[in-house]
Amino acid sequence: MQSIGEAFSVALHLVATGDADLFEIVLLSLHVSLSATLLAGLLGLPVGALVAVARFPGRGALLVVMNALMGLPPVVVGLLVYLYLSRSGPLGFLGLLYTPTAMIIAQTILIAPIIAALSRQVLEDLHAEYAEQFRSLCLSRRQTVLALLWDGRYSLLTVGLAGFGRAVAEVGAVIIVGGNIDHLTRVMTTAIALETSKGNLALALALGLLLLVIALGVNAAVQTLRMSARRQAYV
């Protein structure tokens, strides 16, 4: 148990000495997971919004599938992406395996369903509230979707944060498609797994603490954005 106390001092030491390797790993973690969140938002939000306002046969089943996909196991996503991006796979000619791009792709697949499913719920509730008003304004479906996305933007930020949280904390997918290569594809979570396997438990825990601080930082930044936007809109 002495590892826990030691972890704090190791974490402080890493930050205080401005460890260059650590800085690189933190930056890559942010680069990969923020890119994945952005791409997953571009994919997931339109899907979530469309399903929120549209009524069609099989919609109930689709909702079940969307919600179930929130539980995609990262290792399975990593394995599927590996099989596609491997040199012997259908997309092997792209040469993407063991690059940050492969990690972004895997995390995008992992969190796009989370963003789609959660934004669907948020926007559907919002739509129920505004439905009559939209009807009286004779808005087209496209206009309705855009109005909902704009009005729900603050709630959708939280949806994005949920996706980011999942991405930045997972290790199963990025370790398979990234390979945990030093100075190339090593991120916080794979570094933690590596140090654990070396038996350097205090260092592993220290990196975990720093990962928490990073997540805190990203959430605080978004919170600041929200507050400073002095909104009147629906929250």
Place this chain on the structure above:
Amino acid sequence: MNLQSIFGASAIALTFATGALAADQTILVQSTTSTANSGLYDHLLPLFHDTTGIQVNVVAVGTGQAIKNAQNCDGDVLLVHAKTAEEAFVDAGYGTLRTDLMYNDFVIVGPATDPADIGGMADVQAALSKIAATGGGFASRGDDSGTHKKELALWAEAGIDPTSASGDWYRETGSGMGATLNAGIGMGAYVMTDRATWISFGNKQDYVIQVEGDDALFNQYGVIPVNSAKCPSANIDAARIFADWLTSPAGQEAIASYRIDGQQLFFPNAPKS
């Protein structure tokens, strides 16, 4: 928020990635974990880079997975420790030439209390039989790695089928060497590990080496460049330069000079050309 922007973003992402890959003097090594976790590559690769300018990236996984990845052409060089599997890899045409690189040995570590009373035994078969007889607890890799293959061969030679006690005193973790050591130490079980991983391992607690020195515990590492006929995308020239350097006097000397706390971890034994 339309399709165009999605494709636009993906295209930017793809361009970025191919740009990063364009540096052709880079090779990828599919490696066993012990050589990476013990810090050997951190010692060797800067020397190799200074000599040749070639950047070596390492994916460290179990030997079984490393061989499969190399068969999928996801690597230029294979560096593992399971001679039979390596020779099968070459025979199947995935590699051109396997060369002995270096060796160390396996040891069996256990708690200082030594419940199966095997401390100091030099006969590994007798020690394994004793662990099985006393149900002393044994944590196995269970992941088709080089160490796992070796361990299974030792059980077979001792005439014991430990998997019949799987979940009982025989625990298959299905994990890497470090994770298995962490698990074994957590439950007070004996673990077979290569000496390099053990020396560099940071969470030993009260564990010590109980069995060592049997010839059967010999651990040979080999290096194989992949076959460019099977894998046209491989950077085969740089891969050969790397394999040749490792087995050259300079590379062998570099391997011998790697020490932790004064202890040599790997002993070079490439055939002298």
